[in-house]
Amino acid sequence: MKNSFPGILKSSSYALQGSPTIEIRTFLKERKSKSLSSEVNDLKEGSKDRVFPVEKPDTVYVNSWGILFNCNCMNLLSTINDNTIDLVFTDPPFNLGKDYDTSKFHDRQDSEKYELWCHSWLKELIRVLRPGGSLTIYQWPKWFIELGAWLSKNPDIEYRSLISLKMKGGFPIKGRLHPSNYGILNYVKKWAKKEDKPTFNVVRYKSPICRHCGKEIRDYGGYREKFRKFEDKNGILWIQISDFWEDTRPARYDKSRKVQINELPVHIPERVILMASNPRDVVLDIFGGGGSTYHAAQMHRRYWIGCDIADTSTQATLSRFATIWGRQEADDLPRRVARCFKQEYVKYFRRKWSERSNSLINTVPLLRNGEKYLDPKLLSKSKVLKSHVQKKQRFLAKPDTSI
Numbered sequence: 397m398k399n400s401f402p403g404i405l406k407s408s409s410y411a412l413q414g415s416p417t418i419e420i421r422t423f424l425k426e427r428k429s430k431s432l433s434s435e436v437n438d439l440k441e442g443s444k445d446r447v448f449p450v451e452k453p454d455t456v457y458v459n460s461w462g463i464l465f466n467c468n469c470m471n472l473l474s475t476i477n478d479n480t481i482d483l484v485f486t487d488p489p490f491n492l493g494k495d496y497d498t499s500k501f502h503d504r505q506d507s508e509k510y511e512l513w514c515h516s517w518l519k520e521l522i523r524v525l526r527p528g529g530s531l532t533i534y535q536w537p538k539w540f541i542e543l544g545a546w547l548s549k550n551p552d553i554e555y556r557s558l559i560s561l562k563m564k565g566g567f568p569i570k571g572r573l574h575p576s577n578y579g580i581l582n583y584v585k586k587w588a589k590k591e592d593k594p595t596f597n598v599v600r601y602k603s604p605i606c607r608h609c610g611k612e613i614r615d616y617g618g619y620r621e622k623f624r625k626f627e628d629k630n631g632i633l634w635i636q637i638s639d640f641w642e643d644t645r646p647a648r649y650d651k652s653r654k655v656q657i658n659e660l661p662v663h664i665p666e667r668v669i670l671m672a673s674n675p676r677d678v679v680l681d682i683f684g685g686g687g688s689t690y691h692a693a694q695m696h697r698r699y700w701i702g703c704d705i706a707d708t709s710t711q712a713t714l715s716r717f718a719t720i721w722g723r724q725e726a727d728d729l730p731r732r733v734a735r736c737f738k739q740e741y742v743k744y745f746r747r748k749w750s751e752r753s754n755s756l757i758n759t760v761p762l763l764r765n766g767e768k769y770l771d772p773k774l775l776s777k778s779k780v781l782k783s784h785v786q787k788k789q790r791f792l793a794k795p796d797t798s799i
């Protein structure tokens with residue numbers, strides 16, 4: 397097969413999310429005739445691995461900071477080298493039956509199958525993370541309990557934190573407590589060498605103020621003076637984030653979009669990126685949606701790699717990038733990003749990219765309320781104070797276009 401890639405994947409990971417290759421279609425047909433329990437058995441750990449060609453993902457966009465694919469995440473992961481990614485932030489579908497405007501996957505399946513599907517990409521994410529790299533997964537309580545219990549048993553990673561986020565605008569469910577919190581599970585890959593120590597930057601946000609009188613809401617118990625060194629030139633105090641974020645809000649969707657993407661506000665991935673990576677690190681998000689992670693990464697000079705299975709999500713990311721950074725593409729992968737990919741994939745990419753006849757980013761509409769995306773100051777709710785960054789960085793990152 398022209399497009400086949402000799403990767404080895406567990407059948408499990410693949411079969412759940414659909415794929416265009418003939419082998420997989422045949423495989424799916426076989427699966428249809430199986431009972432649910434035998435399907436679940438196939439997915440269970442220790443079941444026989446099935447080897448079949450994995451389709452090489454085709455790139456839809458490259459710029460001097462990142463690369464975007466429109467593909468199944470398992471295809472992308474199979475092209476990435478072990479121990480190369482500095483930070484994973486990802487926000488998978490929650491199995492709540494949301495309509496993502498694609499027939500390539502369904503966001504409602506048997507719970508056990510969903511959980512086992514999550515295990516398959518989580519295992520891959522752990523493999524590609526560098527020692528000391530961070531794994532951060534956005535989820536809702538039901539799944540962070542289950543997935544957290546499973547992750548904590550993995551000897552290659554260790555638990556760091558569970559960040560709770562207040563989710564405004566949730567709707568009540570009859571007979572249960574009103575759900576209003578989501579979470580980010582944070583693990584790090586174990587490391588042996590001192591230089592691989594996990595990155596942890598103190599991230600700060602503006603001390604909340606009363607919107608009526610403009611005074612600080614928080615009581616500093618007589619110690620307010622001590623915090624003066626964390627004031628900016630306008631006298632605004634920036635305080636350290638904790639593992640409870642109550643200032644997060646749902647993203648305001650662009651009304652001009654035909655289909656609404658289930659998109660996070662940029663300041664959620666932004667905080668994680670500032671906390672667990674440094675400029676010029678590589679951030680991976682395998683469930684890109686409307687591209688909030690890639691946006692936050694590029695805004696803060698991190699390289700990024702991403703994909704989404706749905707065409708509408710991919711187009712939404714491209715619209716976002718076209719609006720903010722223009723339609724210019726790069727001729728080649730940034731060198732730092734190229735190092736994350738298997739050599740044979742880099743060769744394949746270069747051939748395909750140089751042969752391409754059209755550029756998808758030229759075909760997408762700009763976002764109508766684009767001005768809110770253009771000014772990082774409007775978006776950014778968090779920062780790492782300069783003096784702290786300078787200790788960690790020797791230079792300010794510049795885009796790396798050479799290869």
Ligand SMILES: C[S@@+](CC[C@H](N)C(=O)[O-])C[C@H]1O[C@@H](n2cnc3c(N)ncnc32)[C@H](O)[C@@H]1O
Binds near residue numbers: 682
């Ligand atoms: C909750 S959304 C992510 C939203 C994103 N964090 C944002 O802020 O825009 C989950 C995304 O995962 C994508 N998806 C689902 N299954 C996938 C798969 N197997 N491979 C890649 N993407 C997938 C969906 O199309 C959807 O856009």
